[in-house]
Amino acid sequence: MDKYVLNPEVTAFLDVMNHPLRDLIENLRRVILTAGLDLVEGIKWNGPNYSLNGQDRITMRIHPPKQVQLVLHRGAKVKE
DSSP, X not given: OOOOOOOHHHHHHHXXXXXXXXXXXXXXXXXXXXXXXXXXXXXXXXXXXXXXXXXXXXXXXXXXXXXXXXXXXXXXXXXO
């Protein structure tokens, strides 16, 4: 079984931030990366971001530091 890989740049970014909900953020990072081993972890909107084949799929909104939100990208669709 393949294992997920945490991006060290994201870890360093979070170390500097010293977010009060860091444990929750770390748990979410692991769950997200375990769910899709092809996901690539990076930073977008000042939070962890997960993309697949160059397309954003999940972004963690971690500001303000009282909360953590997951933004699930689904893309814009043209209405007929």
